[in-house]
Amino acid sequence: MVSYRVQQLDVRVETKTKDNVFITAVVSVQYQVLKEKVYDAFYSLTNPAQQITAHVYDVMRSQLPTLDLDAVFEAKEELAIAVKAALSQTMENFGFQILQALITDLDPDQRVKQAMNEINSSKRLKEAIAEQAEGAKILQVKSAEAEAESKYLSGVGVAKQRRAIVDGLRGSIVDFSSGVEGTSAKDVMDLLLLSQYFDMLKDTAGDSNCKTVFIPSSKSLGDETRNALLQAEAGK
Known part of the structure; x- marks a missing residue:
């Protein structure tokens, strides 16, 4: 009895590739008997599945x-x-029609698959490290630019502060000299220095980290304060 239904044969072929890796391929062949050649299909071949398998082996082991x-x-x-x-x-000579041939699976050795995954993983990890390094570089550059800008603005602020102090002192000296007769610029400076001295004592007393302050008393308080401020200004 000959069936005209479509039949499927799965053929497993094990062979090696050009780079000497063994691989198992599964080829699914769909075929059926030609109605006009049913006599040939019945009498020409005793085992059509075996004939199909042989041809699949031949093609795959010559191509892979x-x-x-x-x-x-x-x-x-x-x-x-x-x-x-x-x-x-x-197969058409034997009364069979090949409807479709599909390669449904390609399975290399497990160790080969693991090695391929590791290669891919290493490649992606290398790319990730490169991107991370590039990001760190950008952050470092931006941080340096921000620090430079901050220092520049800080310098501008200090310069403006000192200019304001000088302008304030000049105005105070002029006002005091014009308002109080018989005073000189030195008297005004001594008064201002004395005021700053007391402000310093107040701030020092309020600082919890300050322990003791020693001030020599061989000279006048105004001279000592003035000399201390001049030395601090020269050290900047």
Whole structure:
């Protein structure tokens, strides 16, 4: 009895690639008997599945060794077309029609798959490290630019502060000299220095980290304060 239904045969082929990696391929072949050649299909072959398997082995083991492993996965369609063409040319003489040939699985050795995954993982990790380093570089550059800008603005602020202090002192000296008769610029400076001295004592007393302050008393308080301020200004 001959069936006209479509039949499917799954053929497992183990072979190696051009880069000497063993791989197992599964080829699914769909075929059926031609009604006009039913006599040939019944009497020509005793085992059509075995004949199909032999042709699949022949095509796959002649094509795969010419390709590297990576190229095999990209050439599935070309391999399937080659298998179908070879089978159609042969099996039609025996009364069978090849409807489709599909490569349904490509399975290299487990260690090879693990190595390929590690290579891909290392490549992506290298790219991630490069991107991370580039990000750190950008952050460092921006931080340096921000620090430079901050120092510049701080310098501008200090300069403005000193200018304001000088302008304030000049105004105080002029006002005091014009308002109090018989005073000189030195008297006004001594008064201002004395005021700053008491402000310093107040701030020092309110500082919890300050312990003791020693001030020599061999000279006048105004001279001592003035000399201390001049020395501090010269040290800047």
